[in-house]
Amino acid sequence: MNKILRKIALLALFYIIVSITPGYCIIGPTLMLDHQERHEKEFTFGIGPSVRYKHNESSALDFEGDMAMYGVKIVGGPMNDPQFGLHYCAGEQSSEAVKYTLNMTGLSMENFFKKDPRFRWRVTCGVGNFNLKSKASGRSYKKGSFGYLEPMFLGILPFNRNIILEIGVGYTFADATGVRVEGIAVEGELLFGKF
Numbered sequence: 001m002n003k004i005l006r007k008i009a010l011l012a013l014f015y016i017i018v019s020i021t022p023g024y025c026i027i028g029p030t031l032m033l034d035h036q037e038r039h040e041k042e043f044t045f046g047i048g049p050s051v052r053y054k055h056n057e058s059s060a061l062d063f064e065g066d067m068a069m070y071g072v073k074i075v076g077g078p079m080n081d082p083q084f085g086l087h088y089c090a091g092e093q094s095s096e097a098v099k100y101t102l103n104m105t106g107l108s109m110e111n112f113f114k115k116d117p118r119f120r121w122r123v124t125c126g127v128g129n130f131n132l133k134s135k136a137s138g139r140s141y142k143k144g145s146f147g148y149l150e151p152m153f154l155g156i157l158p159f160n161r162n163i164i165l166e167i168g169v170g171y172t173f174a175d176a177t178g179v180r181v182e183g184i185a186v187e188g189e190l191l192f193g194k195f
Contacts, residue, residue, distance in 0.1 A: 031117065031158055031195050044083070045076030046164070046193030052089055053186040054172075056100060056179060063100065063132060063179075067093040073189050075110070082111040087124060099135050102181070104128035104148065118156040122168065125149050130179050142178035149173045150185060164191050 052069045071089025085108040093100045106126020113119050125148070132142040152170025159165070166189040174181040 031156075031161060031164075041078040041080065043076065044079050044194050045074075046191035046195065047074045048072070048189060048191040048193075050087070050089060050187055050189040052091075052188070054091065054102070054181075055183050056093060056102070056181075063095065063098055065093055065095070067091045067100075067102065069102065069104075071104075073191065075108070075191070076193075082109050084109055085122075087126070094135065097135060098132055098141065100130070100132045100179070102128065102130045106148070106150070110154070118158070120154040120156065120166075122152045122154055122170070123150070124152070128174070128176075128181065130176060130181065132179055144176065144178060146174045146176035146181060148175075148181065152185070152187070158195065161195055162192060164195050165189070166191060 050071045050073050052071070054067045054069055056063070056065060056067055069089040069091030071087065073085060073087050075083050075085030077083030086106075087108055088103075088105045090103045091101070093102075104126060105128065106124040108122050108124040110120050110122035113121070127145060127147050129145040130143065131140055133140040150170050150172045152168045154166050154168040157165045157167070166187075168185075168187045168189075170185050170187070172182055172185050176182070
């Protein structure tokens with residue numbers, strides 16, 4: 001029942017983001033994309049911290065729980081063309097008996113939807129590693145690496161032309177065994193640059 005409520009809450013959050021973003025565009029700060037011609041190729045870029053939510057499960061010790069992951073994102077490319085980025089995030093989760101660490105690094109491609117430049121799609125492809133170990137002995141119950149593919153939809157809330165907040169909802173497909181990395185991902189990124 002908790003899993004169903006969690007999924008409903010995440011879908012509701014995604015719907016709110018999608019609903020608010022177009023309305024905010026009317027009154028919010030203007031970005032370069034708001035007034036540039038489609039054929040112009042001025043370079044845009046951004047770098048900043050990111051926070052993401054992940055739900056984790058493991059067959060070992062029936063370990064399950066929610067994790068906050070922290071990281072950094074770098075993205076750039078010609079305006080009106082797909083942009084490419086680098087993402088890194090890491091998180092740690094503990095119970096009374098075990099500690100779980102997760103690291104993910106990926107390359108991404110993203111672009112805006114033609115009707116609204118403040119609503120974007122992104123696809124990230126990368127690798128990661130995990131370690132589920134005993135807090136008392138340090139023995140690893142599950143340890144390994146994996147590859148992942150993560151499509152995501154993003155809403156952009158600009159503060160000005162140099163600072164934006166991106167909020168995204170997506171799904172992580174991963175080939176990890178022993179722990180469940182695959183699942184819904186919710187991410188927020190505060191980017192500084194030229195937009």
